[in-house]
Every structure is written in structure tokens, then in C-alpha cells.
Amino acid sequence: METTVFRPLIVPAKTAVLLVFVPPSLTQLLAVNQVLDRVRTELGAFIRITRVDQAVHPEVVRSFEVQQLPSFVLLKQGAEIWRHPGLLDAQELTRLLTERLQEDD
Template identity: 30%
Template sequence: MSTFSEIVNKELPVLVDFSAAWCGPCQTLAPILKQVKDELGATVSIIKIDIDKNQALAAQFHVRSVPTMLLFKNGQQVWRQSGLLSKNDLVSVIKKHS
């Protein structure tokens, strides 16, 4: 199993979705992220992190609310947003950092 740093330390953008099973907006975001992946395909990785199962990682990135999305490129955080975004907004953010 890969470590978090191995996953985000790639040339391709990696969108990390910090979420929780009990979070309504997180459930709303899930199909939006699938649409983003369907549109962008292999040009982006999208991973979901459950904050209840990964509390140390959530604390490391100061995640105070869910959903919180972070975009990494080459191991560096290049963007951060809490709350919902539309598919088009997410696609444009990822393309901007590709």
C-alpha cells in the first residue's frame, strides 16, 4: 500500500478529498468527483480520505470542515477549498495546475 506522500508526489495533479461518511455535502460531492474523473481521465488522480479513519492526516493538513479538497502537484499543495464546487469549477482548477 502506498503512503500518502508517495501518492501526492507525482507529476500529475492529485486531488485529495477529505470527507466523512456522515457528511451530507460529502455525499453530494462524490458523483461530482466521478464526473471530473470521467472528463479528465488519466490526467488527474482523485483520492478520498475519510477523516474519521485518518485523523492524524486530517490534522496534519488542518482540515477543520468537510468536504475539504486539496490539489497536489509534485508533492506540493497548489490549491485548497472547503465546501462544494461544481464539476466545471473543479475541472478548471485542475487544468490550471496541470
């Protein structure tokens, strides 16, 4: 019998977490992934990006009351500090996240 080992996500307290609620459509998912790759290049030291797939984790999507996919939720020390429904281009998402993180410091 194969055993799955649970490894908790350990994030330093100062690091923000961007939850990205991804759509089931492959075309949309590819677009989201392209945006996130560029954002990770710019903000990788300041933010941890975690994708939440609606099909795999519907309870998490419900708990955050996400109404539109994709949606972005920025958390810092477990508290929501920013949210945006819908896809943004990488430059705009980076700008908005940077502004919000600077406001929160």
C-alpha cells in the first residue's frame, strides 16, 4: 500500500501568499499560467503563488466565496488584504500586487 506523506506549506510570516483560483478551461489556464510566470519573475522574493483548482479543491473555492474564475486573493499572515476577480495582464497584476504589498508594510 502506497502512503502519501503530508508536507505542510511553510511560508515565512513576512511572505505574502497569492491564491490563484484557476478555471477548468485549458485555454484560460494557459493564459493564467503565462501571467503567473511573469509575476513570479518580478515578485518571487516577496510573494508565494499557489494555484487552487476548482475541480480539485471546491471546498476552498467555496470558503473564499469566489464568484468568477480566475480570481486572485492576496493573503498576508493569513488575512486577506486584496482580491481581484478576472484575468489581468502580467504588468497590471504586478503593479497592483506591488502597490498593495507596499501599503501593508
